[in-house]
Amino acid sequence: MRKKVSLIIALCVSLASMAQVQSPEQFLGYKIGTRYTPHWKVVSYFQHVAANAPKTVKLQQYGQTNEGRPLMVAFISSEENMSNLEAIRVNNLRLANLSKDRAAPNENAPAIVWMSYNVHGNETSSSEAALMTVYALVDPSNTKTKEWLKNTVVVMDPCINPDGRDRYVNWFNSVVGVNANPRMDTREHRDPWPGGRTNHYNFDLNRDWAWQTQVESQQRLKLYNQWMPQIHVDYHEQGINEPYYFAPAAEPFHEVITQWQRDFQTTIGKNHAKYFDANGWLYFTKLRFDLFYPSYGDTYPTYNGAIGMTYEQGGGPAGGATALTEEGDTLTLLDRATHHFTTGLSTVEISSINANKLITEFRKFFNKGVSSGFGEYKTYVIKNNAKDADRIAALTQLLDKNGIEYGTAASAGKGYNYFTGKDESFNVANGDLVISAFQPRSAMVQVLFEPKSKLSDSATYDITAWSLPYAYGLQAFASKDRINTSAYQKPAQVNNSSVDAYAYVIKWESVQSAKVVGDLLEKGIKLRYTEVPFEVGGQKFDRGSIIIMKTSNQSFGAQLWKLVADAANAANIKTYPISTGFVDAGGDLGSDLVSPFKFKNVVLLTGEGVNGNAAGEIWHFFDKQLEYPVSLVYANDISRINWQQTDVIIIPDGNYRFLSDKASADQLKDWISKGGKVIAMEGAATAFARLDWGLKSKKTDEAASKDPYDPLRSFENRERDFVRNMTPGSIYKVELDNTHPLAFGYPNYYFTLKMDDNIFDFFNNTGWNVGVIKKEGQLAGFVGYKLKDRLKDGLLFGAQNIGRGSVVYITDDIMFRNFWENGKLMLCNAVFFN
Numbered sequence: 001m002r003k004k005v006s007l008i009i010a011l012c013v014s015l016a017s018m019a020q021v022q023s024p025e026q027f028l029g030y031k032i033g034t035r036y037t038p039h040w041k042v043v044s045y046f047q048h049v050a051a052n053a054p055k056t057v058k059l060q061q062y063g064q065t066n067e068g069r070p071l072m073v074a075f076i077s078s079e080e081n082m083s084n085l086e087a088i089r090v091n092n093l094r095l096a097n098l099s100k101d102r103a104a105p106n107e108n109a110p111a112i113v114w115m116s117y118n119v120h121g122n123e124t125s126s127s128e129a130a131l132m133t134v135y136a137l138v139d140p141s142n143t144k145t146k147e148w149l150k151n152t153v154v155v156m157d158p159c160i161n162p163d164g165r166d167r168y169v170n171w172f173n174s175v176v177g178v179n180a181n182p183r184m185d186t187r188e189h190r191d192p193w194p195g196g197r198t199n200h201y202n203f204d205l206n207r208d209w210a211w212q213t214q215v216e217s218q219q220r221l222k223l224y225n226q227w228m229p230q231i232h233v234d235y236h237e238q239g240i241n242e243p244y245y246f247a248p249a250a251e252p253f254h255e256v257i258t259q260w261q262r263d264f265q266t267t268i269g270k271n272h273a274k275y276f277d278a279n280g281w282l283y284f285t286k287l288r289f290d291l292f293y294p295s296y297g298d299t300y301p302t303y304n305g306a307i308g309m310t311y312e313q314g315g316g317p318a319g320g321a322t323a324l325t326e327e328g329d330t331l332t333l334l335d336r337a338t339h340h341f342t343t344g345l346s347t348v349e350i351s352s353i354n355a356n357k358l359i360t361e362f363r364k365f366f367n368k369g370v371s372s373g374f375g376e377y378k379t380y381v382i383k384n385n386a387k388d389a390d391r392i393a394a395l396t397q398l399l400d401k402n403g404i405e406y407g408t409a410a411s412a413g414k415g416y417n418y419f420t421g422k423d424e425s426f427n428v429a430n431g432d433l434v435i436s437a438f439q440p441r442s443a444m445v446q447v448l449f450e451p452k453s454k455l456s457d458s459a460t461y462d463i464t465a466w467s468l469p470y471a472y473g474l475q476a477f478a479s480k481d482r483i484n485t486s487a488y489q490k491p492a493q494v495n496n497s498s499v500d501a502y503a504y505v506i507k508w509e510s511v512q513s514a515k516v517v518g519d520l521l522e523k524g525i526k527l528r529y530t531e532v533p534f535e536v537g538g539q540k541f542d543r544g545s546i547i548i549m550k551t552s553n554q555s556f557g558a559q560l561w562k563l564v565a566d567a568a569n570a571a572n573i574k575t576y577p578i579s580t581g582f583v584d585a586g587g588d589l590g591s592d593l594v595s596p597f598k599f600k601n602v603v604l605l606t607g608e609g610v611n612g613n614a615a616g617e618i619w620h621f622f623d624k625q626l627e628y629p630v631s632l633v634y635a636n637d638i639s640r641i642n643w644q645q646t647d648v649i650i651i652p653d654g655n656y657r658f659l660s661d662k663a664s665a666d667q668l669k670d671w672i673s674k675g676g677k678v679i680a681m682e683g684a685a686t687a688f689a690r691l692d693w694g695l696k697s698k699k700t701d702e703a704a705s706k707d708p709y710d711p712l713r714s715f716e717n718r719e720r721d722f723v724r725n726m727t728p729g730s731i732y733k734v735e736l737d738n739t740h741p742l743a744f745g746y747p748n749y750y751f752t753l754k755m756d757d758n759i760f761d762f763f764n765n766t767g768w769n770v771g772v773i774k775k776e777g778q779l780a781g782f783v784g785y786k787l788k789d790r791l792k793d794g795l796l797f798g799a800q801n802i803g804r805g806s807v808v809y810i811t812d813d814i815m816f817r818n819f820w821e822n823g824k825l826m827l828c829n830a831v832f833f834n
Contacts, residue, residue: 020052021138024131032128033334035321036169039069039162042127046074046134046158053138055079056149063219066200069162071219076137077153078146081110088112088153089227095359096228096305096366097440098403107363111355112229113348114155114306116297119206119234121164122196122317125333126235129340130158136345145345148352155229160216161198161205168196168317180321182330184240188320194612195317201623202616203817206234207293207462209300210448211819212401213620225304225403230358231351232308234297235340237316240323240331243282244339245312246272249298250290252455256374256443257291257302260361264307264354271350275342292455293462294447295817303444305365307358311343369442379483380449381413381426382433383475389491390510391472392433393572394821396490398468404448405439407485408432415479416451418469419733419749421779426477434485451478452780463729463753465781466819470731470751473822496568498561501577503589506568508544508745511625511821514828516571517546517597518628523563526552527597529833531741534586536578544744544833546597547589549581600647600831605656607634614653614682617815621824639664643671648831653682653813665691673803679830685809686758693802694766695809698759698794730754730781734771734796741833742770742799742808745825751779752796752812753820757787759794760811771797797826 025031027045037045050059056079063071075085092112094105115133117126134156137145159165168191176188183189194202199214208217238245248265269285276283289310291299301308315323315336322332351358368374382392399406410430417424428434437445447453448468455464469476506513508529520527528547533540553560568575587593602622606615615632622630630650633641638658641649649668658664672678680688689695734750736743743750750771762769775792783791798809808830814823 021049021135023135028131031334032132033332033337036124036172036333037128037131038169038173039127039159039166042131042158043070043072045131046072049134049138050074056082056138057134058082058085060223062223063215065163065216067163069166071160071162071216072157073223074134074156074158075153076134076149076156077110078149081149081153085153092228093226095363097370098228098366105363107356107359109359110151110153111231111351111358112153112155112227113231113233113351114157114224114227114229114301115233115235115344115347116157116160117235118158118165119160119297120197120204120236121161121166121199122168122191123235123237123315124165124168124196125237125313125315125319125336126340127159127165128333128337129235129344130156132337132341133344134158136341137348145348148348150352151355152348152352154348155227157220160220163200164196164198171196172320176321182320182322182324184318184324189318189323191317193608193610194616197317198612198616201620202612203620204613206236206297207295207817209297210295210402210444211398211817213818218401221401228304229301229306230362231347232297232301232306233344233347234308234310236310236312237319237336238312238314239316240314240319241326242312242314243284244276244314244343245284245287245289245310246343247309248285249309250287252460253291254294254299254303254447255454256446258361258365260364261302261307264358264361265309267354268307268309268347268350272343272346275346279342281339290460292453292460292464294444294466295819296462303447304441305362305443311340313339365443366440369440370438373437373439373482374442375437375446375450377415377446377450377478377480378437379413379415379479379481380435380437380445380469381415381428381477381479381483382435382469383477384429384431384433385475387509388474390512390572391474391821393491395468395472395474396433396488399435402441402444402448404435404441404445406433406435406488408488409434409483409485411483413477413479413481413483415477415481418451418467418476418478418779424477428483433488434483436482436485438482449478455782460728460782463755463781465729465731465753465779467731467780470779471753471820471822473746473751494569494572494574496565496575498565499577500561502579502581503547503549503577504561504564505539505541505576505578506546506548506573507541507576508546510745511824511828512571512573513546513745514825514832515626515628516567516573517832518626519567519571520548520564521597521599522628523567525556525560525563528552528589528594529597530587530594532586532593534583536580536583539576539578541576541586542745543739544741544829547594549589595834597832601645602628602630602648602650602831603633603641603646604630604650605635605638605652605654606632607636609635609656610652610654611683613817614813614815617813617818618650618652618827620818621815621827625818625824626828639667643676646671646676648677648679650679650831651681651684653684656684656687659687659691669693669802672805672807675804677806677808679808679810679827681810682756682758682813685760685811688807688809689760693807694763694800695798695807696761698761698790700790728755728782730783731779732773732777732791733779734773734777736797737768737770740768740770740799742768742797742826742829744829744833750797750826751822752814753816754781754783754791755813755816757790758811759791759796760798760809762795763798763800767798767800769795769798771795
């Protein structure tokens, strides 16, 4: 009898504690969907739930944003699972062959379901849905969720992008009236530039999973890779006139995706459909959202053994709190949140029903990687050329972030040469970077390194080529043979001493070189650079090498060389002391072949009309990587710019009204002629081509391409017909004139990511053809057959002098999402060299 009484008391205590968890409406004071919840209130509610249901909920802060907002996840499961949470995590890594202890895993384990909300800040309904979902999971009256949580651990990230969310929510709450207006022409349906979609630096965090250039991604993926869930859901919104989208995804699926992963997408989709059908809600599957580009919130988990999915609700930034659709229906924030709430619980349910199978197939995925490796290529070799040291270091950092194993070897091999596109014999020397396909993350290795990905469908949602040797500009081979590796020793940290010398030289080979040089310029140290290669004291220095001389820096006295050594050590860059200005070959240090290298006051145009992502790439690069000052000026305020305090104006991709206004364009040209420099990038270069300053867009040979039957197209195939004339991200080999300062530090080639059909006529005597595409330049990715003949024999990178100034044209996105590492030095060249 005593035991029964004790059990009843314990149950009552448990229920009483759970009863303290308030619903979102009780806690917030308003019903979900009637207004937007700012991020701090989202955090507060999750803290409330964790505090009042400590046996079933654990809250963990994993980082913070650029603006200081917390990033966190909630772990929700049964009391038994929560009491063994760390053991579940470690066992899950054992299932994936990722645990360091190499102990045998227990396959009788709960499935881990990770749900990520609000990656795009102005796709706001999902964070509202997260509040509803977490309550449903802990609500003591919800017997279904209690049953599901017995064999699942749910991980909820209620807001991946707090800075973007608050940018949108704070704006919306400042413009909406007492009653939200559904009319689509009202201001509450048009969030101002740059919108809330992106993070602080205008980056799309849903394209950053693999590259991890942003602080939010870096912190989140560190935690994610400590857990490796079996299910991952990424919540989004699309246009207001679109119904709901859920799995299965559209083609193309990358070939590493297993049949089980494909099949379970359908299993999940059918479970969602059951609830949507019962409610009469519209939805679609198998269209638009494919599984190919590796850096999405659905593909990255998929390539890491999970079932990765995107859920898309109609709404987005135009949704406001209520919106009138084309059909005359009113779409409300409550509708949007309810749909996301429904798929969230449906996902947990179907994962619970199939938990055993999820665990079994998850283990098979990683066992296959270790035993046989994914893909036809079994080894990838990166040659360890001295000039590539910083780019190789950057690559190993990326591999470390993604948990990819690598080593070195000393042997011979045969394989695909990324540069020539042919199978060739090669030698592997000790110190070369060797990545084997025989490892747990084998699928990810194939996706990131394969020279040419195979497309099952050309109508893709993103780029079709990203192979890392091209992105990092490295000499590489892909072999179908297994090459055994030994431990890779990362180079020792550079330790420059400050011995007295006639001068010091810094080789211009990487962004790190530019970083240390920028640091010295900010300290007021005067620098010079060589326009030609030179040799002195047995050392060879290429064009662009930076020279620091005592002659110009007497004011620093005995501290000069210490300042130089400290800056170089901080950037891990070697300095070379030389004892004389009399060189053995090239130009003496006092000749006119050595020019001043001056501090540049740099302006970046932003604001209305500017591609926010393009501006963000440059802003983030200057702020976070180069650590060099850049002034952000609204493009519409260019007439008010302080011309005397501006040396360089970077005009990123965008549409610029001032370039269509003759007076404004003439004002800019006058400033250039007096010594200013403009760097026109992507669409901005196209706008300059319309100014008739010298750059001209390459015309299509209409006569040669004319087909009398070309207008006869099938309506059903309209999307695929469109891709005939486009390239959704393909890689081309560009021939460089590396005697020109824009190409200093490069070999005589560059790998560019082509996102459009922009190509320009060669300059005659009006400018310099620094980077050109000739015939057969394509290396990887999809190019529409009608576009192939156009993308050849034209200019991509060029420069022209105007008076005492210049315009630099960079017509491709050399900073693409800041993972295209090899393009960053070119931007530094454009900024710093005369």
